[in-house]
Amino acid sequence: MHRKAKSRIHRPLERDCLPRPGQRGVKTGGKTMRTITYGQAVKEAISEEMTRDERVFTLGLDLGYGGEHGILVGLAEAFGRDRVRDTPISEDAIIGTALGASCTGCRAIADVPFNEFLIIGMDQVYNQAAKFRYMFGSAVKVPMVIRTAIGGYITAGPQHSQCLEAWFAHVPGLISICPSTPYDVKGMLKTAIRNDNPVICFEHKKLYSMKGEVPQEEYLLPLGKADVKREGKDVTVVAYSFALQQALKVAERLAGKVSVEIVDPRSLNPLDMDTILASVQKTRRVLIVHEAWKTGGFGGEIAARIADEGFRFLKAPVKRLGAKDFPIPFARCLEDFILPQEQDIEKAIVELAG
Amino acid sequence: MRPDKNKAIEMYKTMYTIRTFEERESQLYYQGLQDGFVHLYIGEEAIATGVCAALNKDDFITSTHRGHGHIIAKGGDLKKIMAELFGRKTGYCQGKGGSMHIAAFELGILGANGMVAGGIPIAAGAALSSMLRKTGQVTACFFGDGAINEGAFHSSLNLASAWKLPVVFVCENNRYGVSTPIARVTNIAEDLSVRAEAYNMPGRRLESDDVMRIYQAASEAVGRAREGGGPSLLVFDTARFLPHFQGEAESFPAYRPVNEVEEARCHDPLDHARKYLLTVEKLSSEELSAIESEIKKRVEEAIVFAQESEKPDPQTAGEGLFA
Numbered sequence: 262m263h264r265k266a267k268s269r270i271h272r273p274l275e276r277d278c279l280p281r282p283g284q285r286g287v288k289t290g291g292k293t294m295r296t297i298t299y300g301q302a303v304k305e306a307i308s309e310e311m312t313r314d315e316r317v318f319t320l321g322l323d324l325g326y327g328g329e330h331g332i333l334v335g336l337a338e339a340f341g342r343d344r345v346r347d348t349p350i351s352e353d354a355i356i357g358t359a360l361g362a363s364c365t366g367c368r369a370i371a372d373v374p375f376n377e378f379l380i381i382g383m384d385q386v387y388n389q390a391a392k393f394r395y396m397f398g399s400a401v402k403v404p405m406v407i408r409t410a411i412g413g414y415i416t417a418g419p420q421h422s423q424c425l426e427a428w429f430a431h432v433p434g435l436i437s438i439c440p441s442t443p444y445d446v447k448g449m450l451k452t453a454i455r456n457d458n459p460v461i462c463f464e465h466k467k468l469y470s471m472k473g474e475v476p477q478e479e480y481l482l483p484l485g486k487a488d489v490k491r492e493g494k495d496v497t498v499v500a501y502s503f504a505l506q507q508a509l510k511v512a513e514r515l516a517g518k519v520s521v522e523i524v525d526p527r528s529l530n531p532l533d534m535d536t537i538l539a540s541v542q543k544t545r546r547v548l549i550v551h552e553a554w555k556t557g558g559f560g561g562e563i564a565a566r567i568a569d570e571g572f573r574f575l576k577a578p579v580k581r582l583g584a585k586d587f588p589i590p591f592a593r594c595l596e597d598f599i600l601p602q603e604q605d606i607e608k609a610i611v612e613l614a615g
Numbered sequence: 616m617r618p619d620k621n622k623a624i625e626m627y628k629t630m631y632t633i634r635t636f637e638e639r640e641s642q643l644y645y646q647g648l649q650d651g652f653v654h655l656y657i658g659e660e661a662i663a664t665g666v667c668a669a670l671n672k673d674d675f676i677t678s679t680h681r682g683h684g685h686i687i688a689k690g691g692d693l694k695k696i697m698a699e700l701f702g703r704k705t706g707y708c709q710g711k712g713g714s715m716h717i718a719a720f721e722l723g724i725l726g727a728n729g730m731v732a733g734g735i736p737i738a739a740g741a742a743l744s745s746m747l748r749k750t751g752q753v754t755a756c757f758f759g760d761g762a763i764n765e766g767a768f769h770s771s772l773n774l775a776s777a778w779k780l781p782v783v784f785v786c787e788n789n790r791y792g793v794s795t796p797i798a799r800v801t802n803i804a805e806d807l808s809v810r811a812e813a814y815n816m817p818g819r820r821l822e823s824d825d826v827m828r829i830y831q832a833a834s835e836a837v838g839r840a841r842e843g844g845g846p847s848l849l850v851f852d853t854a855r856f857l858p859h860f861q862g863e864a865e866s867f868p869a870y871r872p873v874n875e876v877e878e879a880r881c882h883d884p885l886d887h888a889r890k891y892l893l894t895v896e897k898l899s900s901e902e903l904s905a906i907e908s909e910i911k912k913r914v915e916e917a918i919v920f921a922q923e924s925e926k927p928d929p930q931t932a933g934e935g936l937f938a
Binding site: 361396434458 | 719728
């Protein structure tokens with residue numbers, strides 16, 4: 262099953278993820294910019310941090326040949342198989358081992374290629390890693406990272422196409438990030454590896470081959486800070502991960518008709534409500550887009566907090582767009598029906614702009 | 616290698632400390648002085664004692680819901696343990712963990728664990744850490760018979776064996792998962808150590824009444840791990856003299872024949888160790904009594920310390936989540 266999904270993921274996907282002109286967040290001042298893929302950005306982040314700190318190591322499936330998504334090719338050769346470690350397909354052991362190593366002097370990066378497989382290691386995520394520091398009286402640091410891929414639009418069928426980030430953003434004690442650009446993923450992943458808490462990084466499979474500008478020089482980005490990816494005045498769209506890229510394209514198409522401001526939370530827990538509320542205060546209309554199912558999706562949390570903390574700013578009800586509440590089916594036409602499409606986003610924005 | 620006299624006395628002290636602590640803990644619980652749930656280790660003392668006696672101070676352990684004995688045997692401070700059971704701010708976890716979640720990282724105690732088999736992958740990780748950092752530390756991983764049918768047991772033993780990790784897996788087979796006899800849910804109840812074969816590691820089964828033999832078996836397994844020989848599985852057939860948790864007898868119908876517990880009490884590891892000290896090491900009964908009185912005093916001091924300690928400020932429940 263892994264193999265089959267992988268072959269789909271490696272299709273060229275640049276058409277979906279064109280670099281955006283004038284992208285905010287790409288700080289060019291004094292930096293040498295070059296264009297690399299999201300996958301390369303992930304590898305650079307890991308590679309730089311492993312070079313910087315010998316306590317850092319990564320473990321997971323097929324890392325010896327570059328990881329299931331093929332983005333870490335050469336890492337094992339560069340750092341050796343002790344620090345780029347092939348594991349058995351045992352997610353509870355992978356995550357628990359990362360935890361045990363990370364509370365005893367190492368800094369582990371657990372690689373779980375599909376977020377569905379995290380469910381098999383959920384005890385170690387939910388009951389152990391997320392609680393370790395708190396329940397043991399804050400006497401220990403847990404500097405571990407879990408990297409996992411989310412998302413559909415790749416005809417991988419019901420068990421390899423889901424976005425389960427809301428489960429993880431729900432539990433206190435985990436930092437949940439969803440970087441949506443090469444620039445963001447590199448800077449945030451580097452920060453995550455240096456952070457002394459468990460961080461889970463959700464990487465969308467459709468983003469791995471997306472290209473974007475990334476400085477040659479080293480940089481770090483904060484966890485828990487949203488980014489306004491496009492400025493506008495009529496409608497705020499809050500979107501993250503691949504949905505953010507979809508929203509950017511729609512906003513570009515609507516330019517001249519509706520002025521869309523796009524806020525990328527980048528991190529779900531902690532959630533930067535200040536940036537979201539500032540945007541809502543400006544546009545007074547907000548649409549939240551994510552690929553996860555609408556029911557119980559993280560958009561519900563964002564919507565509730567906007568209603569709670571920014572009700573006075575609103576001219577219209579908070580709208581949400583997510584997957585329809587069905588498993589993600591295989592056939593492309595079926596999958597397209599269930600997952601949010603650019604035209605759905607466009608329709609929702611136009612309706613909201615009224 | 617037979618433990619020398621000092622080691623034998625130290626181990627008796629540890630066992631007697633655990634026994635006294637747990638007996639007093641049971642009383643305190645039934646006096647209604649504590650909240651929550653406690654799972655007592657009475658009857659199983661020789662396992663934690665013998666295994667931890669084979670470890671160095673900087674070695675690691677992972678523990679279970681029935682963890683007081685492991686923590687005491689690895690050098691835990693009675694006052695801080697008791698204060699945690701009382702939910703006081705002077706406890707090991709400042710009242711946030713309680714009986715099932717006590718850790719003392721400075722002593723290599725990576726936590727009692729409320730999740731069955733939850734500590735097993737963590738132990739593998741600690742062992743991987745010492746291998747990567749080349750520190751020579753060994754991890755002893757305690758779990759009960761209930762844990763051997765969890766996926767985490769199998770995945771972790773496989774991984775530890777594949778990577779030759781310096782870890783000793785210690786199964787405390789008290790034969791019941793809450794009320795369910797292990798024989799009802801596995802067909803290897805006669806000898807749980809056969810599970811080791813599947814992962815190509817040494818497996819041994821021993822009784823749990825003789826702390827000297829436990830120490831010897833543990834020393835061999837720890838030595839093997841420390842020298843790069845990889846993991847072992849030690850299974851100790853044991854019995855808890857008390858119910859699964861305090862309060863159980865009042866809440867649930869009996870599931871163990873009365874004579875089974877009586878029979879187990881005839882193989883009390885403390886009696887065994889006491890006899891060893893008196894006959895082999897020629898301690899006088901006065902010397903033993905002096906040791907026991909001193910321990911009783913320390914346990915009482917721990918109780919006083921805990922009861923006199925402040926409760927945590929409720930506001931602190933909202934602190935300490937992130938580093």
